[in-house]
Amino acid sequence: MLTIQDGQCGTCAHFGADDAGSEKLIQIRITHQAPPDVVEPCGHPENAPRDLKVSPVSTCAGYTPANVA
Numbered sequence: 201m202l203t204i205q206d207g208q209c210g211t212c213a214h215f216g217a218d219d220a221g222s223e224k225l226i227q228i229r230i231t232h233q234a235p236p237d238v239v240e241p242c243g244h245p246e247n248a249p250r251d252l253k254v255s256p257v258s259t260c261a262g263y264t265p266a267n268v269a
């Protein structure tokens with residue numbers, strides 16, 4: 201399992217793009233853990249046109265903390 205630090209994609213509101221509300225991604229945000237093969241599209245307006253795909257432990261300057269219900 202990958203351990204996700206604050207500031208990394210797994211806890212970013214843009215991780216998973218349109219699928220960001222899925223149970224899988226919510227669990228990643230809550231537990232800060234993800235399987236090593238998880239790769240998701242980034243929905244940030246500046247990254248999405250490039251079809252950027254990121255792992256939960258990637259990051260960029262557009263990081264926006266996701267709300268954890």
Ligand code: SF4
Pocket residue numbers: 207208209212213214215216242243244247254258259260261262263264
């Ligand atoms: S690449 Fe940047 S904007 Fe996209 S999910 Fe990761 S931290 Fe968020």
